[in-house]
Amino acid sequence: MSYLGLDDKKTAITVKELNILLADYHLYYQKLRNFHWNVIGKNFFDLHEKFEELYDDAKLKVDEIAERILTLRYQPVSNFSEYLKTSTVKESPSDLSDSRMIETLLEDHGIILKQLRKVAEVADKGGDEGTIDLVGGYIGELEKTSWMLDAWKMKTNDTHKTL
Ligand SMILES: [Fe+2]
Numbered sequence: 001m002s003y004l005g006l007d008d009k010k011t012a013i014t015v016k017e018l019n020i021l022l023a024d025y026h027l028y029y030q031k032l033r034n035f036h037w038n039v040i041g042k043n044f045f046d047l048h049e050k051f052e053e054l055y056d057d058a059k060l061k062v063d064e065i066a067e068r069i070l071t072l073r074y075q076p077v078s079n080f081s082e083y084l085k086t087s088t089v090k091e092s093p094s095d096l097s098d099s100r101m102i103e104t105l106l107e108d109h110g111i112i113l114k115q116l117r118k119v120a121e122v123a124d125k126g127g128d129e130g131t132i133d134l135v136g137g138y139i140g141e142l143e144k145t146s147w148m149l150d151a152w153k154m155k156t157n158d159t160h161k162t163l
């Protein structure tokens with residue numbers, strides 16, 4: 001049992017997944033900076049600002065994930081060389097069209113959502129409510145951001161699903 005009253009072996013499994021999530025968020029953060037700087041075209045003003053809003057949010061999450069790992073009494077992975085090896089999110093070129101940037105971010109959200117759900121699953125097995133609480137909030141927020149990016153790329157004659 002740890003000082004938090006959590007099972008050590010189960011916590012180690014959760015931390016492994018949290019470190020992958022940390023790496024994913026770092027790559028995602030830097031991609032948003034890349035797109036913030038390099039977006040061009042008629043949507044420049046909208047997207048330049050939106051990407052900044054998203055990377056500011058990702059930066060906060062990077063810190064919260066790392067500090068959750070420390071709270072669990074483990075060391076967060078802290079170097080970019082390690083993030084590049086660990087992350088499922090991959091780097092992107094800087095010369096993408098605005099639509100392709102949005103599609104790329106939606107693909108990355110899919111990867112991050114999968115990892116967030118994985119963290120929630122292993123944390124649940126370890127009775128680690130603190131981690132579940134952290135990532136649970138992220139899941140809803142990222143799903144909402146995905147909806148907005150998806151709406152951005154829809155055509156006005158695309159329709160919503162009805163029950
Ligand atoms: Fe800027």
